[in-house]
Structure formats: C-alpha cells, structure tokens
Amino acid sequence: MVESVEAGPSLRAAPFGPGIKEVIRLLSARQRSQIASIATCVNAPARTVVCREGASAQSVFIITAGVVKMFRDLPSGKRRVLGFLFADDVFGLAQNGHYDNTVQTITPVTLYRMRVSTLADTLRRDADLTLQFVCKLTHELRRALRHNVIIARRDAVGRVTMFLGVLEQNGLLDDSRIEIPMSRSDVANYLGLSLESVSRALGRLERNRIIAYEGRHGIRIVDRTRFDKILAAL
Amino acid sequence: MVESVEAGPSLRAAPFGPGIKEVIRLLSARQRSQIASIATCVNAPARTVVCREGASAQSVFIITAGVVKMFRDLPSGKRRVLGFLFADDVFGLAQNGHYDNTVQTITPVTLYRMRVSTLADTLRRDADLTLQFVCKLTHELRRALRHNVIIARRDAVGRVTMFLGVLEQNGLLDDSRIEIPMSRSDVANYLGLSLESVSRALGRLERNRIIAYEGRHGIRIVDRTRFDKILAAL
DNA sequence: CGTACCGTTGAGCAGGCTCAACCGCTGTGG
DNA sequence: CCACAGCGGTTGAGCCTGCTCAACGGTACG
Numbered sequence: 001m002v003e004s005v006e007a008g009p010s011l012r013a014a015p016f017g018p019g020i021k022e023v024i025r026l027l028s029a030r031q032r033s034q035i036a037s038i039a040t041c042v043n044a045p046a047r048t049v050v051c052r053e054g055a056s057a058q059s060v061f062i063i064t065a066g067v068v069k070m071f072r073d074l075p076s077g078k079r080r081v082l083g084f085l086f087a088d089d090v091f092g093l094a095q096n097g098h099y100d101n102t103v104q105t106i107t108p109v110t111l112y113r114m115r116v117s118t119l120a121d122t123l124r125r126d127a128d129l130t131l132q133f134v135c136k137l138t139h140e141l142r143r144a145l146r147h148n149v150i151i152a153r154r155d156a157v158g159r160v161t162m163f164l165g166v167l168e169q170n171g172l173l174d175d176s177r178i179e180i181p182m183s184r185s186d187v188a189n190y191l192g193l194s195l196e197s198v199s200r201a202l203g204r205l206e207r208n209r210i211i212a213y214e215g216r217h218g219i220r221i222v223d224r225t226r227f228d229k230i231l232a233a234l
Numbered sequence: 235m236v237e238s239v240e241a242g243p244s245l246r247a248a249p250f251g252p253g254i255k256e257v258i259r260l261l262s263a264r265q266r267s268q269i270a271s272i273a274t275c276v277n278a279p280a281r282t283v284v285c286r287e288g289a290s291a292q293s294v295f296i297i298t299a300g301v302v303k304m305f306r307d308l309p310s311g312k313r314r315v316l317g318f319l320f321a322d323d324v325f326g327l328a329q330n331g332h333y334d335n336t337v338q339t340i341t342p343v344t345l346y347r348m349r350v351s352t353l354a355d356t357l358r359r360d361a362d363l364t365l366q367f368v369c370k371l372t373h374e375l376r377r378a379l380r381h382n383v384i385i386a387r388r389d390a391v392g393r394v395t396m397f398l399g400v401l402e403q404n405g406l407l408d409d410s411r412i413e414i415p416m417s418r419s420d421v422a423n424y425l426g427l428s429l430e431s432v433s434r435a436l437g438r439l440e441r442n443r444i445i446a447y448e449g450r451h452g453i454r455i456v457d458r459t460r461f462d463k464i465l466a467a468l
Numbered sequence: 469c470g471t472a473c474c475g476t477t478g479a480g481c482a483g484g485c486t487c488a489a490c491c492g493c494t495g496t497g498g
Numbered sequence: 499c500c501a502c503a504g505c506g507g508t509t510g511a512g513c514c515t516g517c518t519c520a521a522c523g524g525t526a527c528g
Contacts, residue, residue: 152385434516
C-alpha cells in the first residue's frame, strides 16, 4: 500500500490523441504540487454531503480516495443519481455561481478542495494545466453520454450488466472481483430502475451463472461470453 | 438579418460565476478571429455526415448556423441520438484519436473546421482561450446530465414535454413558437422512446390544448401553466 | 404524377412499477 | 447477554404503460 509518494491530486482521463488507449493520470508531478499548493486536503466519513444543489458554489473538489455519488432531487421527491465519482475525478463545477447537483460520499473519502476563483486564476496563468482540465472534462462528457446509452436501454438486466461493465473498467482491480460500494437504491436511481428491478436483475444474472455474488457488495463475472453477449445485445 | 458583422465562430455557454444567469456567447472578437484564422469555413447541405464514429479524428468543429444530430449506432442496429447541436456548439472531440460518435446535419449547416493538433497548439499558447473551452465543455456536460434526467423519466408525455422545454430554451425565438427541425424518429431515438410513442405524446398534448401544432415541425405552447405542471411532475 | 418516406392511429403483448411481506444484519438499550 | 427496532436487500402478485406489428394518410420530391 505504498501508493502515493506523489504529492497532491491527479486527474484521470483518456487523452485525445492516438497512441494511448487507456485511461491515465494526466498531471505531472509539478502540476500536482501546484494544485496542492492552492488546495486544502480534507477527509470526510461516509454519508457526508460535500456540496448541495443550489448552494453558493465556492469550491471545486478533486477526489484522491473513496467513492461519492452526484445526484439531484426532483420536485416529486424522487432522486436521480447522475453519476458515481472515484479517485482522480473532479466535481463542483457550477453554473451561475451555484452548484447544480448535490454530492454525497458513499465511502470515507479524501479530497482536495480549492476556491473556484483561485483555481481560475491559476488556470489563467497556465495554459498547459488548463488543457489538462479540458481533457478531463471531455472524459466526463464521454462518461455522461455513455450513461445516456445505458439508461436508454429498456431491459433491466441489460442496464445492470452495462453498469457492472462500467464498474469493472473503473475499478481496474487486478483480480476479477467487481466492487459495488453503493446501495441497490443508489444503483436503481442511477439506472432509472426501481430497486426491486435491480435486485431481480442481479438475481437473474446469478441464477443463470453469469455472475457470482461475493458478499452483497461485490460480484465476480463467471461467464464472460454470455456477459459480453448481453452487453452487445442493445 | 444583419446578424454577424463579427468574424469567426463563437461558443455558447453559461459562465461559472454569479452575475450572469443566461447562456451567452463567450469569445471576444479577438478570440473569434484567432480561431477563424486556424479554421476553414464549410457549408454542408442537410443530411451530410460530418464525422463518423470510429473514424480517425483529424478535426474539431464549431457550428455557426444550422442543426446537427450526434448519434451512435448500436450492435442491434438501433440508433441512439446523444444530442442535437446548434449554432455556437462544438463537436469532434475524440478519444484515442478516433471520433466516438457520428455527427450528421439535419438542416443545411455552416461550420468551422480546424485540425485538432492546430487547435491544441493554439490553446497551449492562450490560457484564456483554453479557459473558455473549459467553460463550454462544462456547459456541454450539464446538457448531457440534463438529458439523463429527461430520459430517466418513465412517462412518454413527460419526456416529450421536457424535450420541448429544452428546445424552447435553446431556440430563444422572440415569439412563442418552438421549432422542431428534426424528425419524430430522431426525437424518439433521443428520448429513448419509440417513434409511435412520441407521436402519441404530442397528439395527447395537442388534444389537451397544452400545445398547438404549427405545421409538423413547429408547435406553440398554449397552456403554460399545465405545461409547467407536467415539467415539474417528475 | 407517382412513389417513398414521414407521421398518425389502432390492437395486443410484455416487461417494469407498485404494493406488500419477509429475511438478515447491525447497532442500541434494557 | 439478549430483545428489538431499523435498514438494506430479496421475493411475490397484479397492474399499467410503452413496445411491437400493422395499416393508413399526407406531403415532399423526383
């Protein structure tokens, strides 16, 4: 667990150009420490609300460890989860000086907080760093579009399967275990399903021996062939 | 129709900070001509494929007039429309040197095309301009998240109504007429509905005297109160 | 003037939502 | 130490809405 000799936060994204296929960490050591110098490092326990929809947006955040969910509460009382964010993700970008989503921690989280005005000043002086943010935002945009594709699917099993696929990509765990740190309810709100449907879909995937449970918050893909077939079925 | 004495393309977005509520055009006259100097202006008729998913990504595009759709074709043959883009929108941002969506014109379109490497060079030298792109991308991200909220909704009438709301915001026509330049099929693919459902939803809105048709590609909101009530029903 | 596509409308079916009960784990207080 | 309450998760029964298949009307374009 000698993971970060490096100082400061990082950004994870897939670059524009050819050559590099995977998602990588973008910032140089110098840029990381540069951001660290204008940010304060914060630890938050699980279930902490980091920023609230509609509140005045003072800060931008970069996650270095843990998982958070970004959501919006609708007039009807229903909650729409717009995304899950992990290490090296950024959030808190605002419109008109107000956050437009609420962000809440799911696991204990370590994050860097910086004032939006300070960050803007820094970016105005460093085009290279700003370009890194462009890259990161483009990556976020891709994720949002992918999310669109997922929830446009009609069948619950397909949506859940695609979600597991995303989690797998994201986790990058060496073994084949996929962590599902969030509750069924969060997953349901993310996928636009009822939590019962999520539960049933997972149950069906297990009964068909496509996945296997590893506790309630972890699964393993047992039959990759059929898993991929479901992914491609859309 | 003396609309653009200004030279070169622009970017439309809502800024971060407080003070300005609406979507505005970001670039200064200098920045517009700067981009114009590294770009070539192109006119394309309706139904032109501007860039194709998977193709090598040489260029980035900024629209100055017209409407395009961005979509992805799925293994099953179904098509998912990820968004409609209008004047002052940007597209062509790639991953790993390849476009990840196809973009096709709906109306005749005027756009600026620039090589991605040239644009990157320009951005690396101008932090201010790059920051404008950050702002624009954040705006696009917001739109994508809003799209997520829309299609997560289960009822067809609600989805169509929210779509009309977005079109209205977008059009900013002085009168209350809302243009629907795209086909029902495109709308359906955008909303994750069958085209029959879109047709039925519009029909129901008209029968209930909430909207009124103005030809097949334009409507007018007749009963704003009930329209807003449907919007808030989610 | 004809044809093909877009749009509308109808009938029947399927999959997901709602309501509801039940299970297992966790944490708390008697 | 145990009883109980609360929450997250699973499972079942019935309903409802949007999808599918199909036919038809209108308009734009060759």
